[in-house]
Amino acid sequence: MKLxxxxxxxxxxxxxxxxxxxxxxxxxxxxxxxxSYEKFTxxxxxxxxxxxxxxxxxxxxATMMHVGSxxxxxxKTGFAHFFEHMSFNDSENxxxxxxxxxxxxxxxxxxxxxxxxxxxxYEVVPKDAFEKILWIDSDRFGYMINTVTExxxxxxxxxxxxxxxxxxxxxxxxxxxxxxxxxxxxxxHPYSWTVIGALPDLQAATIDDVKEFYTKYYGAANASLVIAxxxxxxxxxxxxxxxxxxxxxxxxVEPLNPMPxxxxxxxxxxxxxxxxxxPELRMVIPTVEEYHKDTYALQILGQxxxxxxxxxxxxxxxxxxxxxxxxxxYQSSSELAGEFIFxxxxxxxxxxxxxxxxxxxxxxxxxxxxxxxxxxxRIKAELETGLYQGxxxxxxxxxxxxxxxxxxxxxSYITKTAKLTKAVxxxxxxxxxxxxIKGKPFVMTSVVPKGQLDLAVTDAxxxxxxxxxxxxxVANEEVSQGEEAxxxxxxxxxxxxEPPFGELPLFKSPEIWTSALENGLDIYGIExxxxxxxxxxxxxxxxxxxxxxxxxxxxxxxxxxxLEGTAxxxxxxxxxxxxxxxxxxxxxxAGEDIHITGACLSKKFNETIALVxxxxxxxxxxxxxxxxxxxxxxxxxxxREANPNSIASMAYYKLLYGDNHIFSIPSxxxxxxxxxxxxxxxxxYYKYLTPxxxxxxIVGDISESTAAxxxxxxNDWQGAAxxxxxxxxxxxxxxxxxxxxxxxxxxxxxxxxxxxALSATNPDANNLDFANEIIGGGSSGRLFQTLRIEKxxxxxxxxxxSNSLEVAPYTVRTSVRANATLKSLEIIEGMLxxxxxxxxxxxxxxxxxxxxxSNTRAYESLGAKLSILQQISKYNKPHNFIxxxxxxxxxMTLDDYKTIxxxxxxxxxxxxxxxxxxxxxxxxxxKLGKPVVELDIYGNVIK
Numbered sequence: 001m002k003l004x005x006x007x008x009x010x011x012x013x014x015x016x017x018x019x020x021x022x023x024x025x026x027x028x029x030x031x032x033x034x035x036s037y038e039k040f041t042x043x044x045x046x047x048x049x050x051x052x053x054x055x056x057x058x059x060x061x062a063t064m065m066h067v068g069s070x071x072x073x074x075x076k077t078g079f080a081h082f083f084e085h086m087s088f089n090d091s092e093n094x095x096x097x098x099x100x101x102x103x104x105x106x107x108x109x110x111x112x113x114x115x116x117x118x119x120x121x122y123e124v125v126p127k128d129a130f131e132k133i134l135w136i137d138s139d140r141f142g143y144m145i146n147t148v149t150e151x152x153x154x155x156x157x158x159x160x161x162x163x164x165x166x167x168x169x170x171x172x173x174x175x176x177x178x179x180x181x182x183x184x185x186x187x188x189h190p191y192s193w194t195v196i197g198a199l200p201d202l203q204a205a206t207i208d209d210v211k212e213f214y215t216k217y218y219g220a221a222n223a224s225l226v227i228a229x230x231x232x233x234x235x236x237x238x239x240x241x242x243x244x245x246x247x248x249x250x251x252x253v254e255p256l257n258p259m260p261x262x263x264x265x266x267x268x269x270x271x272x273x274x275x276x277x278x279p280e281l282r283m284v285i286p287t288v289e290e291y292h293k294d295t296y297a298l299q300i301l302g303q304x305x306x307x308x309x310x311x312x313x314x315x316x317x318x319x320x321x322x323x324x325x326x327x328x329x330y331q332s333s334s335e336l337a338g339e340f341i342f343x344x345x346x347x348x349x350x351x352x353x354x355x356x357x358x359x360x361x362x363x364x365x366x367x368x369x370x371x372x373x374x375x376x377x378r379i380k381a382e383l384e385t386g387l388y389q390g391x392x393x394x395x396x397x398x399x400x401x402x403x404x405x406x407x408x409x410x411x412s413y414i415t416k417t418a419k420l421t422k423a424v425x426x427x428x429x430x431x432x433x434x435x436x437i438k439g440k441p442f443v444m445t446s447v448v449p450k451g452q453l454d455l456a457v458t459d460a461x462x463x464x465x466x467x468x469x470x471x472x473x474v475a476n477e478e479v480s481q482g483e484e485a486x487x488x489x490x491x492x493x494x495x496x497x498e499p500p501f502g503e504l505p506l507f508k509s510p511e512i513w514t515s516a517l518e519n520g521l522d523i524y525g526i527e528x529x530x531x532x533x534x535x536x537x538x539x540x541x542x543x544x545x546x547x548x549x550x551x552x553x554x555x556x557x558x559x560x561x562x563l564e565g566t567a568x569x570x571x572x573x574x575x576x577x578x579x580x581x582x583x584x585x586x587x588x589x590a591g592e593d594i595h596i597t598g599a600c601l602s603k604k605f606n607e608t609i610a611l612v613x614x615x616x617x618x619x620x621x622x623x624x625x626x627x628x629x630x631x632x633x634x635x636x637x638x639x640r641e642a643n644p645n646s647i648a649s650m651a652y653y654k655l656l657y658g659d660n661h662i663f664s665i666p667s668x669x670x671x672x673x674x675x676x677x678x679x680x681x682x683x684x685y686y687k688y689l690t691p692x693x694x695x696x697x698i699v700g701d702i703s704e705s706t707a708a709x710x711x712x713x714x715n716d717w718q719g720a721a722x723x724x725x726x727x728x729x730x731x732x733x734x735x736x737x738x739x740x741x742x743x744x745x746x747x748x749x750x751x752x753x754x755x756x757a758l759s760a761t762n763p764d765a766n767n768l769d770f771a772n773e774i775i776g777g778g779s780s781g782r783l784f785q786t787l788r789i790e791k792x793x794x795x796x797x798x799x800x801x802s803n804s805l806e807v808a809p810y811t812v813r814t815s816v817r818a819n820a821t822l823k824s825l826e827i828i829e830g831m832l833x834x835x836x837x838x839x840x841x842x843x844x845x846x847x848x849x850x851x852x853x854s855n856t857r858a859y860e861s862l863g864a865k866l867s868i869l870q871q872i873s874k875y876n877k878p879h880n881f882i883x884x885x886x887x888x889x890x891x892m893t894l895d896d897y898k899t900i901x902x903x904x905x906x907x908x909x910x911x912x913x914x915x916x917x918x919x920x921x922x923x924x925x926x927k928l929g930k931p932v933v934e935l936d937i938y939g940n941v942i943k
Contacts, residue, residue: 045221078197107853158792219250553669690719
């Protein structure tokens with residue numbers, strides 16, 4: 001369950017009879033584009049919005065409750081988010097534990113999110129499970145409160161604590177939000193505490209608190225429900241009435257009016273961060289709430305100040321004074337108030353006084369230069385494309401409809417958003433700048449690495465935050481499933497037992513067209529006309545494989561530099577040219593490939609590809625940009641040292657691949673390898689970018705003939721095939737050893753457990769993926785169910801095997817509370833050791849059904865369809881490989897699963913990497929009985 005900040009939201013709690021009904025459509029932002037919907041209200045007050053879309057055999061359901069952390073009171077903070085967690089436990093007519101487990105087993109995905117203003121629950125399922133979703137969601141909505149037990153309450157407290165430890169306590173800059181809220185909003189203001197709240201408040205929560213919150217806010221009249229996808233409108237209306245019609249309306253929830261704040265004077269605060277490696281400055285100025293007429297001009301103002309290479313803040317901080325790799329300024333609006341935020345994570349050792357002075361200089365430059373008409377046009381083009389991308393899947397459409405219905409009272413508000421954005425003028429932007437930003441008081445935070453107080457802004461005052469002390473052997477942190485609640489079932493005139501599946505919709509491979517250019521570039525395409533968008537990817541073999549160990553990061557730096565202008569365009573001119581098309585073009589290096597990716601409106605495809613050609617064939621080789629990017633890379637690599645997950649990952653890959661394999665070093669390199677890179681290295685690598693063995697993938701609202709005609713211009717790209725170097729795996733793989741890395745005072749331990757397994761081209765690759773599903777495939781997997789649901793040790797636990805041409809690792813990943821490190825390791829070890837023996841015929845059936853059904857929703861988005869083409873080209877798969885994979889899955893027997901598990905998942909062949917607090921955990925992990933080796937944060941053995 002996620003903490004969200006202003007996510008588009010939805011809701012799924014309903015009522016009995018239809019009182020009023022309207023049918024409408026989101027007015028076309030473009031003549032080719034509209035989202036139709038039908039809206040009606042049940043007698044209990046639930047507003048229901050239906051959108052029919054038969055593109056894929058899937059249905060998205062989103063329920064939004066108009067209750068977030070802004071409804072809480074001091075001393076009861078974090079309760080909206082906590083109740084979201086509680087809602088995913090049990091309910092009267094659904095089997096115990098099924099809410100989290102059954103939906104993935106039906107081939108669906110589900111989650112929830114809470115932010116300051118609301119809570120959303122959402123699912124996407126294959127069409128055959130549609131009525132099952134209505135059953136389980138309505139039961140969670142209207143029939144869960146009687147099932148809450150003391151054990152469930154205490155277990156979920158531990159899960160939320162682990163979420164806070166993972167996202168806040170164990171993360172650099174994790175406390176900044178708390179500092180800003182405390183100082184920007186007066187005591188008692190609904191935004192003066194964080195969404196996750198204070199852990200002492202959470203620990204004190206009782207069952208009576210849960211029941212009171214449910215009764216007050218979880219009535220049908222305080223919710224909106226959106227159902228989008230492959231449905232029949234009239235049939236769905238009847239199902240909604242059946243499943244949600246008897247849910248009580250609940251008491252009237254008094255609406256909250258906007259509560260903007262003002263500051264009498266600026267506040268400057270500092271905080272020494274245990275995890276941060278770089279100094280960060282934020283300035284926050286109070287502005288206006290969501291849907292206020294000035295939000296659109298403020299949004300554009302943020303882009304004008306920092307969102308391009310021509311932006312004044314970027315010019316001063318990044319280009320001229322070289323204080324940081326980037327800077328951001330943006331408007332963030334919520335239901336009651338808004339904020340305009342400046343954020344700069346500076347280079348290592350930079351004094352934040354100089355950053356503050358540079359921001360002031362950039363703003364002064366903006367005042368003098370004003371708003372460029374071309375910049376305004378570019379930003380509007382980018383925002384238009386963003387609107388289409390924001391409604392390109394059924395779930396995203398559901399989010400947009402439900403958010404605008406719940407908070408603006410109009411599901412079709414996206415039309416107004418488009419009109420109001422297009423109507424913003426240069427004078428509007430200058431007006432909001434002068435009205436809300438210029439000379440106004442702010443809250444400023446200086447978050448600096450521990451021991452580097454000299455980098456904080458002069459005269460800043462120390463900020464106070466509450467920091468948990470995670471102690472060993474705390475009794476109330478040992479939780480369990482506990483006994484089921486005893487209660488009388490709520491009467492219903494309908495049979496509320498589980499409905500049957502509908503007709504099973506198997507995935508059908510989309511029609512794929514192929515072509516090739518004269519220069520050897522292979523082309524793969526899928527036409528999809530839902531929205532007027534095109535996404536594309538050009539994959540060039542090589543990537544990190546063509547780096548040397550001594551200069552790892554060359555491919556990464558080269559791809560960064562290639563976007564910094566062309567022979568005929570400065571970096572700013574190239575960025576502007578892309579932006580004026582409303583397009584995006586990116587280049588990045590991966591382990592085995594370099595990718596040139598992009599997205600644009602279909603009518604702009606020719607012009608976008610012309611820019612791709614210019615970028616690819618006419619690099620600028622700008623020395624100034626090279627130096628800036630090298631500094632930015634080094635800053636990023638330094639920041640990586642603060643992230644326990646990155647520390648664990650780097651050590652894990654270094655151990656598995658050994659000293660002689662390039663994959664033992666991250667593709668971005670290290671501080672040492674980055675320092676050695678020169679412009680000459682980038683020019684030498686550039687010669688490897690040839691069309692031979694490369695492939696272009698294109699998906700969206702474009703025909704084969706139109707795409708082929710546009711791509712023909714790339715025939716000017718020439719070059720011979722490149723021979724990739726041979727990489728050697730360790731002759732004696734590391735195994736059965738625990739490696740410990742100390743991060744002092746860590747509230748959680750990060751665990752990486754696994755071994756090298758196989759290549760994606762191995763005939764067993766699919767079968768290993770299938771075999772992993774029961775132990776580590778999402779929230780229904782045994783790892784998640786045991787470590788989170790039963791024990792409350794973690795926020796999540798998963799396992800998977802990576803895809804690559806090289807032999808890739810099988811990995812178990814989780815972050816557990818520090819004082820549960822040993823117990824978690826013992827559970828994982830036992831699961832892995834007994835996995836083959838404990839695999840049953842029921843698991844075979846469950847795996848088959850789960851994966852077959854999940855394919856119906858797995859390839860809905862343009863990006864997912866693009867991945868189909870990438871897999872075909874890279875791994876030489878047949879065009880219908882998803883269907884043949886399904887046949888392979890159906891043919892798997894219990895013996896097949898056991899053979900795969902015993903072959904590739906032998907626990908004694910695995911290594912354990914633990915990143916945590918040595919003072920409290922090092923002696924404990926020795927009790928696991930494996931040899932223990934201590935490493936530094938770079939993966940080097942400490943002797």
